[in-house]
Amino acid sequence: GNSVTQMEGPVTLSEEAFLTINCTYTATGYPSLFWYVQYPGEGLQLLLKATKADDKGSNKGFEATYRKETTSFHLEKGSVQVSDSAVYFCALSEHTNAGKSTFGDGTTLTVKP
Amino acid sequence: DTAVSQTPKYLVTQMGNDKSIKCEQNLGHDTMYWYKQDSKKFLKIMFSYNNKELIINETVPNRFSPKSPDKAHLNLHINSLELGDSAVYFCASSQSPPGLGTDTQYFGPGTRLTVL
Numbered sequence: 001g002n003s004v005t006q007m008e009g010p011v012t013l014s015e016e017a018f019l020t021i022n023c024t025y026t027a028t029g030y031p032s033l034f035w036y037v038q039y040p041g042e043g044l045q046l047l048l049k050a051t052k053a054d055d056k057g058s059n060k061g062f063e064a065t066y067r068k069e070t071t072s073f074h075l076e077k078g079s080v081q082v083s084d085s086a087v088y089f090c091a092l093s094e095h096t097n098a099g100k101s102t103f104g105d106g107t108t109l110t111v112k113p
Numbered sequence: 114d115t116a117v118s119q120t121p122k123y124l125v126t127q128m129g130n131d132k133s134i135k136c137e138q139n140l141g142h143d144t145m146y147w148y149k150q151d152s153k154k155f156l157k158i159m160f161s162y163n164n165k166e167l168i169i170n171e172t173v174p175n176r177f178s179p180k181s182p183d184k185a186h187l188n189l190h191i192n193s194l195e196l197g198d199s200a201v202y203f204c205a206s207s208q209s210p211p212g213l214g215t216d217t218q219y220f221g222p223g224t225r226l227t228v229l
Contacts (some may be wrong), residue, residue, distance in 0.1 A: 034217070038154075043117075043203055043220035087154050093209075093216075100161065100169055101218065106154040 002027045006090050006104035013111050019077040021107045023064075023090035026071065031092040033057075033066050033073040038087040038106070047075075047088070080111045116140050117221040119204050125227045126194055134189045134224045136204030144168075145187040146218065147179060148203040156203075162187055191226075199228045 007022040025033065032051045036044040048057030053068035062077045073090060090104040117138045126132055138145060146169075147159040160179040161169035167179070176192045187204060201223045209216035 036218075036220075043222050044156075044205075044218075045220065046217045049217065089156065101158065103156045103158075106156065108154070 002031070002092060002094065002102040004090050004092055004102050004104035006088075006107050008105075008107070010108040010110060013080055013109070015082055015111055015113050016079045017111075019075070019080045019084075019109070021075040021088055021090075021109070023073045023075065023104060024071050025073065025090075025092050025102075027092055027094060027102075029094055030068075031094050033064070034091040034093065034101075035062070035064055035073070035075050036089040036091060036103075038089065040086070044089060080109070082111045082113055085109055085111045117204055117206055117219050119202075119221040119224050121224060122222065123225050123227075125229065127229055128194055128196060130194050131190070131192045132194060132226070133191070134202055134204075134226075136187050136189070136221060138185055138204075138206040138219070140206055140208070140219060142206040142208045142219070143184060144207045144209055145181065145184075146205040146207075147187065147189050148205060148220075150201045150203060150223070152200070160187075160189075194226075194228045196228050199226055201225050 003026045034049045035047040037047045038044045048059040050057040050066035056065045064075045087106045089106045093101045120135050144163045146161045150156050159173045162181045165181045178190045181187045204221040205218040207216040207218045
């Protein structure tokens with residue numbers, strides 16, 4: 001079956017630090033890849049996505065590149081802010097099986113001033 | 114306008130009771146989902162409906178029964194609530210018909226269920 005493995009948290013950084021959250025996946029086909037963010041007390045919302053190999057998704061200073069050769073979709077941001085404190089979920093969605101998504105376990109990020 | 118809404122936001126109840134959580138989406142999407150998020154933030158899919166038809170039914174106790182009266186609504190009914198049912202339940206929707214897989218899921222704000 002499909003699976004998504006995320007870097008374990010929690011991650012604590014100082015403001016303006018560089019962020020990397022690792023994500024690797026296993027899938028039988030060629031899935032679409034997503035990063036969702038969950039701010040405290042809210043539901044998940046899409047941060048960025050990539051639908052095919054070598055695509056780069058980007059939003060709000062975050063970016064991730066779909067690497068088929070390493071089956072990875074690492075999330076990066078050059079300079080984090082306190083407002084980036086949230087839980088980040090990597091996910092994949094197959095192009096079969098009713099578009100069923102598989103989520104990673106989430107990585108909690110805390111950014112301190 | 115709220116895209117995916119859930120009611121209630123908080124639900125506190127006694128063990129053994131029966132309760133329902135309602136979900137509505139105004140995005141015109143064909144597919145809706147229920148997820149359970151535990152205290153460690155792990156997210157697990159429970160059910161998915163496409164145009165009122167059940168398409169995903171994960172290993173969930175049969176005390177949980179989804180109902181989709183129309184494609185804009187997906188309600189979750191839980192019988193004989195247990196302590197382990199305490200969690201945050203998220204409804205979500207996506208445009209994707211079966212097999213497309215590229216579509217974003219839009220999540221509701223969640224319902225925090227506490228079973229005492």
